[in-house]
Amino acid sequence: MSEKKTTNIILFSGDYDKAMAAYIIANGAAAYDHDVTIFHTFWGLNALRKDEQIPVQKGFVEKMFSRMMPRGADKMALSKMNFAGFGPKMIKGVIKKHNAMTLPQLVEMAQEQDIKLVACTMTMDLLGLQKEELLDGVEYAGVAAYLADAENGNVNLFI
Numbered sequence: 001m002s003e004k005k006t007t008n009i010i011l012f013s014g015d016y017d018k019a020m021a022a023y024i025i026a027n028g029a030a031a032y033d034h035d036v037t038i039f040h041t042f043w044g045l046n047a048l049r050k051d052e053q054i055p056v057q058k059g060f061v062e063k064m065f066s067r068m069m070p071r072g073a074d075k076m077a078l079s080k081m082n083f084a085g086f087g088p089k090m091i092k093g094v095i096k097k098h099n100a101m102t103l104p105q106l107v108e109m110a111q112e113q114d115i116k117l118v119a120c121t122m123t124m125d126l127l128g129l130q131k132e133e134l135l136d137g138v139e140y141a142g143v144a145a146y147l148a149d150a151e152n153g154n155v156n157l158f159i
Contacts, residue, residue, distance in 0.1 A: 062128020
């Protein structure tokens, strides 16, 4: 009996389309019976942010980061053709027309498939993000934990 295959994804990008690609690959790998981990770091953490504002104590710089970063997966911008926010509206219209899943739905599906969603604690400290601001069920770890998972991984991607 062979060991289960593993897929490890670093989601660094805060772009809607790139995050969507990461979650499509992750959900596909889970459907193929892989153990899947998505390690969210820097702007990729925005995919894990709750939509609503959570009252937490922050310093000035952390408050500025919170205001500048999108709150939740559905508010992320496109990597190309963002057009001051009009691009994401267009792509979401195309997604709806084709009955495809939105990024928030893909995140939810990942949680349902027991995909391990990990938030980088070092980046959270740098950007002033707190656990209360992220989705429930997220795990918290540093780069060493990602490297331990990726060391014997079958598929390792950086998005």
